[in-house]
Amino acid sequence: MKGVYSYDLMESVRNTNEWLGASARAMASYPVWGLVPHPMFKVMSAWGRITERSFARMVIKPDWGIRTVVGADGRDHLVDIQSLIASPFGDLIQFGVLGRDPMPRRVLLVAPMSGHYSTLLRSTVASLLPDCDVYVTDWHNARDIPVSKGKFDIEDYTLYLVEFMRHLGPDIHVVAVCQPAPIALAATAYLAGEDPAAQPCTLTLIGGPIDPDAAPTEVTDFGRRLTMGQIEHLVIQHVGFKSAGAGRLVYPGLLQLASFISMNLDRHAQAFSNQILRAAKGEDGERDAHNRFYDEYLSVMDMTAEFYLSTVERIFKKREIARNCFEVEGKQVDIGKITDVAVMVVEGEEDDISAPGQCAAALGLCTGLPDSMKDSHLEPGAGHYGIFAGKSWRNNIRPLVLDFFDRNSEGKRKRKNPRNNIRAV
Structure with missing residues (x-):
């Protein structure tokens, strides 16, 4: 069941990053930092909010939202x-x-x-x-x-x-x-x-x-470079213990997301850098163009x-x-x-x-x-x-x-x- 441990390790990494984002957002948002006129705290809070939201979206099924x-x-x-x-x-x-x-x-x-x-x-x-x-x-x-x-x-x-x-x-x-x-x-x-x-x-x-x-x-x-055996070894894992499909062999959504992002890594990195700066300036919004796109893009399934x-x-x-x-x-x-x-x-x-x-x-x-x-x-x-x-x-x-x-x-x-x-x- 080696694949189970790989799957749960990957989920643990996602969970840890979500927690780090939430912690950074909470710590940098204490009112006392208003006495220290330094932009670092606003940037830290913005980074935390965006990081928490991004990693949380990866395990949430989006709503159709057509009413x-x-x-x-x-x-x-x-x-x-x-x-x-x-x-x-x-x-x-x-x-x-x-x-x-x-x-x-x-x-x-x-x-x-x-x-x-x-x-x-x-x-x-x-x-x-x-x-x-x-x-x-x-x-x-x-x-x-x-x-x-x-x-x-x-x-x-x-x-x-x-x-x-x-x-x-x-x-x-x-x-x-x-x-x-x-x-x-x-x-x-x-x-x-x-x-x-x-x-x-x-x-x-x-x-x-x-x-x-x-x-x-x-x-x-x-698909041409790798044999089927190599592909299976690289990307197939068993679903972890906390899901209803525990033990099922899958190509995990988080691995797929990593491959999606790697195809246009520079563009995604620039998009998140720009969003952090906008958030630090108070220019972002709950349903702005960045969040509308990435709320869907980051939500992945196995x-x-x-x-x-x-x-x-x-x-x-x-x-x-x-x-x-x-x-x-x-x-x-x-x-x-x-x-x-x-x-x-x-x-x-x-x-x-x-x-x-x-x-x-x-x-x-x-x-x-x-x-x-x-x-x-x-x-x-x-x-x-x-x-x-x-x-x-x-x-x-x-x-x-x-x-x-x-x-x-x-x-x-x-x-x-x-x-x-x-x-x-």
Whole structure:
């Protein structure tokens, strides 16, 4: 159980840093220091507050924080989050808008399981709610899932998506962001072969590694440099004693966070230095831009070891999706069987996680689709986060995606009812 001690040691380090921050904040905030006109105490208090908050966030699941949405009638409508399917490793949730009629657009957002909670898509959900009925895959933290609930690997993830799509029906528009893009493509192909009537109306893939070899990044280089044995030795640990999932093998969220930060270390260090100075001057705020971003960014979750390792091996090393040889429960998933689901890919020109070309590879795999049912967009100057949650998404990508939904919803209705295309003479 060496991994348990590593996991608990890492948690102890996090806990200690949280305590150091709280202690520094409390000590430097004593009124008596007002008699000593030295800025050190304000800086120390600011450092303590930011350090305490940052390390505390790492074990807190963020709230969705979406409480109202403005309807077509100009009134605020309450938002009620409901669980439609509850499963051990993830739920299908709906953002129900009270007092509003069902919307013609219904969207399933497939959230990434790559270290952050599904709330990473909070702004994406908020931007779609005024125009769509929105459903989201809400993945659970592996450290909170007892070992008795069994395994969860890439095939289980695919079958979860298949179940969610079947439940929502064929008029649903599926939008997969980042990590789940190849799995959402595989789930759609699985339905095309096993249950064609349950296929979604459209599939939008945003910044996902369909073919990691199409454009190298630090993420793909990491997968190439190390063997599966080395990766397992370096990052897989047993969940510690105080969690419900004690003993479960996971890729810990804290390790993932360290790798995220290391990719842009200078930028993060500068952001925290600037925030400490602002706090010392009294210019910070509870929900300022820094805290809004890092409250979400620092909140991380563990992934099951089998999911992480099977993703690395099958998506990145063996490229099973890119080579169209992915199997689920021994059944070949042929992406070429997708013939009635319009597919759109969205990429960011400056994306350093899923570089341009990786996601666009999906269109070449959809050999059963005519070109009229394929669409793509490369957003100039946009990084990974911006293509689904930033200014680029709000101003440019979201309108294109909504138009893609509408065009292909109408096209699907015409294909199902060919008499509608006959003009009266």
